[in-house]
Amino acid sequence: MAPANAVLSPTVIESRRNSFYLNVQELWDFRELLYFLAWRDMKARYAQTVLGVAWAIIQPLAALVIFTIVFSLWAKLPSDGLPYPLFAYAALLPWTLLARSLERSGQSVVAESNLVKKVYFPRVILPIASTLAGVIDFVIAFALFLLLMAWYGIAPTWKVIAIPMLVLFTLGTSLAVSLWLSALNVHYRDVAGAIPLLTQLWMYASPVVYPLALVPEQWRTVYSLNPMAGIIEGFRWALLGGAAPDTRTAMLSASATGILLIFGLIFFNRMSRTFSDVV
């Protein structure tokens, strides 16, 4: 009996010297594993919790209530003339997706050290799976947002079709940062402690609780280097109408994410060669 794939070229195992090489075909071959790992993350997260998936609603809702009280009622921050809860929630949708993804995928390699030491698969699957696992929470939070819109009597427009693109953009940003964090975390566990701090700072550097208009014009360019600035403005535009994000902000945000992602992949790929020896 001839092996079924004897005609295929053999697997070659040697020291990889080229860090720029990313085996896309192999990633595709392992797509089912990616799916199962993301699915496991989702399923295991809410196992043995009383409220289960309700947590996906409670968390953004609690943030929303706190933000409305602190930033709108007390600090009286402007909200582009929109009801503050809607204004803030539209930003919390992508923000929560990013923050939760970072929290999980930044630790993904270390958390799965047992797998890393015992099974082969393209390591980049770990941060990707953890990032994707946040999508279900997003979908639930998004459904809640639609209810909130109905409550305020605002109808969604055709611009909603931009949401999937913006979600992809958010996931890309999250992955770009996670690639760096998860690889660094293998060598330096300090990263785990730094992630909550980083997300805190990042949130205040993004127009989550305040409108972009509040940022002085001369700082806009620098500010727009933060991909979340463009994404959040995009969400507000797509869901609540108002001014379309200007091209400059969009382009800057997109290029920042793109560059971070490409170098993140290279960095991760390079570091992953020694994961099993170090983790």
Added chain:
Amino acid sequence: MTDISVKVEHLSKQYLIGVRQPSYHTLSDALVERLRRLVSMRGFFSHSQETFWALKDVSFEIKPGEVVGIIGRNGAGKSTLLKILSRITEPTEGRALLHGRVSSLLEVGTGFHPELTGRDNVYLSGSLLGMKKAEIDAKFDEIVAFAEIEKFIDTPVKRYSNGMFVRLAFAVAAHLEPEILILDEVLAVGDSRFQKKCLNKMEDVGKHGRTILFVSHSMPAVARICKRVILLEDGVVRMDGPAHQVIATYMGSDVGSSAVREWSDPTTAPQGEIVRLRAVRVRTEEGRVTDAIDIRQPFGIDMEYEVKEGGHVLQPFFRFTNEENVCLFCPPDLDPSWRGRPRPAGRYITTVWLPGNLFAEGRIFVDVALCVLHGVIVQFHERNVVSFQVLDTLDGDSARGDWAGEMEGVLRPLLKWTTTFTQAGEHPTLVVTKGSNV
């Protein structure tokens, strides 16, 4: 079609030891270390650490369908080799070529998540081990039946007993259908009945022309499953050849040769007033001292002694016990040429010849004793003087036949078997082997 399944060429793996890897677990440590180097002018980014070669220039080839054992002491490089072949870690130098689909099983239950149900874990674990979802779908019922946990398949795995967990994990692994299967010491778990089942299943795999690489510390298991064995020592291939020879070499080097015991100083040798013990040896019919005994081959045990005072009738004994300290038998010397005859002073070597297909596999310990027959005065009785390992094979010509699993019992004789067949409704006739006029 290729006639090589695995080709390893000059494979080496270097690990860094000392300063860098173990201690650099926080960023501040790393910074302090870099700073210290900067101050001491040793270069900010220098990597002058102590290194250690876990594998050094290892080369071999394996043909499709070969079942190869890899043995060696802890730290010899076995696990490093398997990790490289499983692509978990990269070699520092050299390369390996693997022809065909590879599955490696370095641990039982890798990827199992305690919160998820058995069903979920079958999919998760199967996919981690390289199975496609469609494949798992197709084999799902078979896997669950094999694990014997039908009733609990939708229960979270954390509520499983240890045995159930191991059975399910193994069932998934046993249903892999790779061309090359890499196994690291994973058969040492589970109850023995289930182990049998797994071994048989893996053997099935072997007979379909699949290549298996198998690391184990259990020499009986290696001898049983593998025809060829590679012995690693300090990261290099010390020996590569037929299982029994390599295992014999390994065990010889490992236990300081348990097959022979000699007393060079006559004053410390076990002795009575009349007889002094000099040496005990386990050897093949050809006279080669070894403690690895092929279950099919006859072998001998020598007792070498010195009769200091002539004129007595002597009775040498051997006593055989197994690992559970069960006495198997205790034969006295029956050699007719000396039976009942007083012996003159001098050196004697008394050998007991043990037939093939007598002991079950495992380690057997030998006591020696000698007494003067009239008056029964014990001259010496030494316990566990030598020991040897009985190794069974899967060639099919030992008592185990085609059975690959564990076998009970302290003896393993090769018996004659007969079966008579008659059509339903007729009376079977008894097989008569003696006194029959056919």
